[in-house]
Amino acid sequence: MSVTAAKGFTAAGIAAGIKENGNPDLALVVNNGPRRAAAGVFTSNRVKAAPVLWSEQVIKSGQVSAVVLNSGGANACTGPKGFQDTHATAEKAAEVLGRGAIEVAVCSTGLIGVLLPMDKLLPGVETAAAQLSEHGGEKAAIAIKTTDTVHKTSVVSKDGWTVGGMAKGAGMLAPGLATMLVVLTTDADLDSETLDRALRAATKVTFDRVDSDGCMSTNDTVLLLASGASGITPEYAEFADAVRQVCADLGRQLIGDAEGASKDIKVEVVNAASEEDAVEVGRSIARNNLLKCAIHGEDPNWGRVLSAIGTTQAAFDPDQLNVAINGVWVCKNGSVGEDREKVDMRYREVHIVADLAAGTETATIWTNDLTADYVHENSAYSS
């Protein structure tokens, strides 16, 4: 049900002809109220796509009526014409929906540096508007796929209110303020400040800790829209928890579908002096190409974990580091620990625990292995 699980939302997903292969490539999500509160987080990449620059302006009012999303082209590094195209897209949606353009967010994904075929996109917005439905959430989720092999949706329902969402992303997955394209909806009756607080708290520990390949996108956008249609205003803590659950579920699905991956790797840093230290160490481990290759080869190569930890500024003593891989403490006190032959790495999920022995803080980063399939997919993507 994705973005239409919550009351007050309609959605559609269609093939507008942006993708040459004829697959669905345009999604529309509409908030029918009564409330139209919204919050958003965007890529921290300084090279931002036109739709990000536009949607950052839209979100400032705390009000979003509709979101137009397209796959088949990122509209990034496309200059003034690219920004005009995004603006024209919002205007078109505003026109057919009878709303103001400044309340229409736009998201794009696909190849960087190519202008969108507006002669197909604008008629597509009209077609999508005509197909808007309370059951359109799944079609919308399908229409935003690029190299995704499956569409990603998640829903958490509580006492009379719901948080649902959809996500796309399979490569260039690394955190800034946010990652990938995600639209979350809720029928809870909340203002934009509360949505913003809950969304930032959730993305910080979910999407911001998904790091498939260390490459940060120019288009990453996470939007949270509230219709108020349930008439219920939940407690903040309960609402924030529901948003975090949906974000964690979608983030886990992104890692599970990452380009070319054969392993999902949970890097858990424990006993750090600070949460920042734990995140820095977790990210350094998650980005180590040599380790990611070793995991692909089902080799519990803990030396590569230690050499990755050693490049950070985190507080630790090299002689007190401990590392477990799938439950076996292969490194103790910075040196050889239990027999590495005991480590069973046959399954897709791999769990690395790095114990810094420097405090009580913890953080978990999710990543993937590095495979020949990743190389193949990304050396052939634009051709």
Next chain:
Amino acid sequence: MSVTAAKGFTAAGIAAGIKENGNPDLALVVNNGPRRAAAGVFTSNRVKAAPVLWSEQVIKSGQVSAVVLNSGGANACTGPKGFQDTHATAEKAAEVLGRGAIEVAVCSTGLIGVLLPMDKLLPGVETAAAQLSEHGGEKAAIAIKTTDTVHKTSVVSKDGWTVGGMAKGAGMLAPGLATMLVVLTTDADLDSETLDRALRAATKVTFDRVDSDGCMSTNDTVLLLASGASGITPEYAEFADAVRQVCADLGRQLIGDAEGASKDIKVEVVNAASEEDAVEVGRSIARNNLLKCAIHGEDPNWGRVLSAIGTTQAAFDPDQLNVAINGVWVCKNGSVGEDREKVDMRYREVHIVADLAAGTETATIWTNDLTADYVHENSAYSS
């Protein structure tokens, strides 16, 4: 001639049996004076191998009589026993050479987290000492290879004096203070302070700007030994230039032999506001896995260059960035430039120019493409 090109040095390379396949694995380089001045730079990884911890102490006196180098094991993350083994290696060399152990530097390379077979290494030091020769430089260079497919040597000769060297390194190539194992020798008559100054100036713009896979080693060591045997004290500028030439040549050879690589990529950042900005941007581009895959696929994917630049803190305006690939300005003013079809990427060397349009500083980082062969080699290395 490598480390024995300069007068006053002898060297040897033998198979001590450290490597199970019987390949050469132990090298010895001896400075026969009259001077025994030396300088060194080491990995900035905080997880340092035992031989790095030892050699950092040795170099403090500015005096090195001999260097023992072994492949087949890094002696990193091996605890107190690993350090004892390094110490015993220096003691053995001191004994057979009639020098003090504190003047013997030790370098190791190979798998992390495994103790060295000292029952083979110590007799190997005796064997190597018996084979020391003024023509032993090439054998020494061969004995320090790990996954290197070729040994690397370089020599620059000036008016009566020479700087020569050898290097090993094919993976885990990324800069700290230094990278990989390198021993340079000179017969110029210079003190350790001058050697240190010239060596740091050279490594900063050579080995520190070689970034094959973003992974920093625990064992990186670059040593420069001076025998004074030429009796000539060159001008500092001329000597520093010769050291820089040898380092640049060896660095280029390391990139040319990087694990699994099919392309050598020269990332040249121009018109930066500062040299630090230029290095930060160059390194960000050089470490972008998606771009490295695209180059492997001979795809001039400049959007991935821009998204890498966007993750840095360097001074630039996204709308003024320009990118050339092999001479074609595929990105102008942050947007689509010349026709990408014009880019000829058939050759091994690829040249990327990133113009930040923010100043006059420049820096060049060398890297490689990311290939299925890299994944294969590094998922099978320890098995």
